[in-house]
Amino acid sequence: MGRLKRAGWVKKLGKLGVETNWDLLYHFPRDYAPVRRIADLADGERAAVACEAGEREETLVRQGRGFRLIRYALRVSDDSGEAWVASFARVPRRGQRSKAIAGSPLALNYPEGKRLLIEGTVRRTGGLIEMQFSGAERLGEEEELAPGTLLPIYPLTDGVYQGQVRPVVRRLLRELPEELPDPLPGRLRKRHKLAGLREALGSIHWPRSEEAREAARRRLAFEEFLTVQVAVAQRKREMQEPGSGISMRPRGDVVAELEEVLPFRLTRAQQRVIAEVAGDMAADTPMHRLIQGDVGSGKTVVAAGALMIARGNGYQAAVMAPTELLAEQHYLVLSRMLAPLGVEVVLLTGSLRAGERGRVYERIADGRAQVVLGTHALIQEGVEFDRLGLVIVDEQHRFGVRQRADLWTKGARPDMLVMTATPIPRTLAMTVYGDLEISILDEMPPGRRPVKTSWLPLERQKEAYEFVRREVGEGRQAYVVCPLIEESEKLQAEAATALSEELQEQVFPELRVGLLHGGMGVSDKDGVMEMFRRGETDVLCATTVVEVGVDVPNATVMLVLNVERFGLAQLHQLRGRVGRGAHESHCILVSDRRYEPSGKLAPGAEESLGQARRRITVLLEESDGFAIADQDLLLRGPGEFYGTRQHGLPDFRLAQVARDVGILEEAREAAFEMVGQDPMLEREENAGLGARVSALRARMAKAVG
Numbered sequence: 001m002g003r004l005k006r007a008g009w010v011k012k013l014g015k016l017g018v019e020t021n022w023d024l025l026y027h028f029p030r031d032y033a034p035v036r037r038i039a040d041l042a043d044g045e046r047a048a049v050a051c052e053a054g055e056r057e058e059t060l061v062r063q064g065r066g067f068r069l070i071r072y073a074l075r076v077s078d079d080s081g082e083a084w085v086a087s088f089a090r091v092p093r094r095g096q097r098s099k100a101i102a103g104s105p106l107a108l109n110y111p112e113g114k115r116l117l118i119e120g121t122v123r124r125t126g127g128l129i130e131m132q133f134s135g136a137e138r139l140g141e142e143e144e145l146a147p148g149t150l151l152p153i154y155p156l157t158d159g160v161y162q163g164q165v166r167p168v169v170r171r172l173l174r175e176l177p178e179e180l181p182d183p184l185p186g187r188l189r190k191r192h193k194l195a196g197l198r199e200a201l202g203s204i205h206w207p208r209s210e211e212a213r214e215a216a217r218r219r220l221a222f223e224e225f226l227t228v229q230v231a232v233a234q235r236k237r238e239m240q241e242p243g244s245g246i247s248m249r250p251r252g253d254v255v256a257e258l259e260e261v262l263p264f265r266l267t268r269a270q271q272r273v274i275a276e277v278a279g280d281m282a283a284d285t286p287m288h289r290l291i292q293g294d295v296g297s298g299k300t301v302v303a304a305g306a307l308m309i310a311r312g313n314g315y316q317a318a319v320m321a322p323t324e325l326l327a328e329q330h331y332l333v334l335s336r337m338l339a340p341l342g343v344e345v346v347l348l349t350g351s352l353r354a355g356e357r358g359r360v361y362e363r364i365a366d367g368r369a370q371v372v373l374g375t376h377a378l379i380q381e382g383v384e385f386d387r388l389g390l391v392i393v394d395e396q397h398r399f400g401v402r403q404r405a406d407l408w409t410k411g412a413r414p415d416m417l418v419m420t421a422t423p424i425p426r427t428l429a430m431t432v433y434g435d436l437e438i439s440i441l442d443e444m445p446p447g448r449r450p451v452k453t454s455w456l457p458l459e460r461q462k463e464a465y466e467f468v469r470r471e472v473g474e475g476r477q478a479y480v481v482c483p484l485i486e487e488s489e490k491l492q493a494e495a496a497t498a499l500s501e502e503l504q505e506q507v508f509p510e511l512r513v514g515l516l517h518g519g520m521g522v523s524d525k526d527g528v529m530e531m532f533r534r535g536e537t538d539v540l541c542a543t544t545v546v547e548v549g550v551d552v553p554n555a556t557v558m559l560v561l562n563v564e565r566f567g568l569a570q571l572h573q574l575r576g577r578v579g580r581g582a583h584e585s586h587c588i589l590v591s592d593r594r595y596e597p598s599g600k601l602a603p604g605a606e607e608s609l610g611q612a613r614r615r616i617t618v619l620l621e622e623s624d625g626f627a628i629a630d631q632d633l634l635l636r637g638p639g640e641f642y643g644t645r646q647h648g649l650p651d652f653r654l655a656q657v658a659r660d661v662g663i664l665e666e667a668r669e670a671a672f673e674m675v676g677q678d679p680m681l682e683r684e685e686n687a688g689l690g691a692r693v694s695a696l697r698a699r700m701a702k703a704v705g
């Protein structure tokens with residue numbers, strides 16, 4: 001099938017990525033309107049009728065300066081009855097534009113007796129049936145549209161009409177060969193009860209019934225998922241060539257060893273995940289495991305377990321964090337934990353002086369440094385390790401597939417552990433991170449109390465400050481998070497600085513206010529954090545740099561200003577900074593009253609306003625990170641979520657990632673089985689799918705760089 005014929009509107013479709021006939025066939029409707037007999041039209045519904053044009057009326061509704069508002073009405077009829085179709089148009093008094101509008105579908109300028117397909121919203125008053133026009137197309141003499149048929153409504157751009165696209169799609173569908181090659185092998189279709197491609201395409205565009213549409217959607221969603229899952233399965237297979245990794249067996253009881261130096265017992269979840277990690281490390285294929293655990297679930301201890309195993313086998317380990325601040329935090333925690341066990345831990349940051357840096361490099365190169373902490377620059381700058389056996393990456397979602405791939409090409413194939421505090425919905429875990437094994441830390445250490453979350457309108461912000469004052473009076477500490485400015489780090493730093501001055505001078509003159517933002521030098525940041533940790537500051541005015549990893553159990557208030565600017569995952573992370581100690585903790589969200597979570601949304605209000613309100617509501621109602629992640633996915637759509645776009649994964653067209661877990665799981669299983677039997681999809685029956693997978697992988701590789 002070739003490119004689309006060139007017509008003005010076809011070019012415009014290019015914006016939607018539609019360039020070839022195939023693209024158009026895979027440009028699926030976003031909605032449907034049922035075709036009805038006129039007599040069966042129901043008040044208030046959006047529907048379509050196949051009818052014959054009758055007389056046409058034109059009424060001047062209003063004269064304005066330079067324009068006229070005209071109401072057009074077209075009488076239409078079918079066997080069952082008649083109706084008026086109405087539309088309004090603002091027509092300039094003179095000139096070309098006036099002609100153009102008179103020629104537009106709005107003018108309902110159809111000759112009597114012509115067969116038409118009209119769509120619109122129905123109004124029935126008494127015996128009168130009126131349709132508020134939203135689209136029309138001419139029907140050929142022989143074209144029948146049985147009542148009950150669903151009329152496709154396509155996602156389109158400005159200047160393209162449904163009535164232009166529909167006939168072209170219908171023609172393409174009619175012209176599809178009887179024996180259309182199907183990328184899904186026949187056996188697979190049979191096993192999973194999937195429709196053939198030709199039938200599915202026919203029914204997704206022009207379903208005869210709801211059931212037919214759902215069957216078509218299922219088949220096409222399966223196809224989308226299967227393509228991605230085959231790519232994932234192939235990648236995984238390539239990474240896990242037997243014998244290509246290092247086998248490291250635990251020496252002794254890792255859990256017992258850790259508990260000897262820790263002031264607490266490990267949770268059951270921590271023990272289970274350490275065992276899963278140990279199993280991977282013992283195998284001679286490289287480990288690729290993702291640990292998901294909500295903020296505060298104790299991932300660091302699991303990391304320590306893995307580090308112990310590597311050390312016990314005479315291998316070095318690298319722990320990489322997304323920011324220097326976090327790397328330092330980890331360094332502090334891990335060196336405290338591991339030094340008593342005789343492990344040498346070093347920190348490599350950008351702020352080391354040249355001489356010191358040289359010495360650290362040396363210790364890494366000769367193997368004395370057993371655990372090395374740093375940002376991902378650690379790997380990119382080509383630090384030489386003596387025997388690198390394990391790499392731990394913290395906070396994966398900021399890290400990206402790119403860096404993961406970088407690491408992987410470093411030659412040796414170290415075991416790899418990825419830790420993320422942002423729970424990933426199961427569906428995404430199977431796609432974006434589908435080549436990783438997954439462990440879930442689904443248990444919080446004992447004694448955690450849920451954080452009380454509340455919302456305050458801006459005019460009551462003072463009360464939040466008073467609350468902070470009271471808590472500090474009780475000996476606690478607080479974070480005040482400055483409104484988010486994503487556009488510029490410099491502006492963000494300025495805003496944070498200004499806020500901290502205001503807090504210190506006007507709001508809390510009697511308290512000690514600290515300031516932390518991303519533009520500060522590493523040692524400054526470190527100094528500020530250390531003071532806060534030691535309780536030498538009461539209130540920490542900060543940007544989202546406190547979002548990850550900061551751990552000060554005495555802090556009990558998280559106050560977020562202009563909460564509407566933050567993302568849901570971000571807010572969940574921020575809230576996770578409190579509730580870490582023995583005292584009850586609070587998260588206070590402040591925003592303009594327009595964002596009041598329970599307030600009624602005026603009709604026609606901006607989408608972003610509604611979204612921000614929903615985010616706040618979710619936060620007030622949910623504390624479970626997985627539930628929040630699911631909501632986030634629903635609110636934002638998969639494309640936005642964790643930048644799946646950056647990863648080169650397609651935005652699924654039909655598959656609704658949040659809803660179609662069942663289909664996804666089936667497709668995933670089928671994909672892994674298929675790749676197990678025919679890794680490169682070279683068998684004849686798999687070749688069609690193989691070609692699609694290759695195209696997808698090429699796209700992904702390009703996006704990842």
Ligand code: ADP
Nearest residue numbers: 264265266267293295296297298299300301445
């Ligand atoms: P995260 O999963 O967010 O990285 P951390 O590893 O930073 O969590 O742990 C959060 C806090 O919980 C730390 O103060 C840590 O010492 C503590 N902690 C971890 N595991 C346990 C446990 N089993 N019992 C009690 N406290 C624990």
Ligand code: MG
Nearest residue numbers: 299300421549
């Ligand atoms: Mg952590």
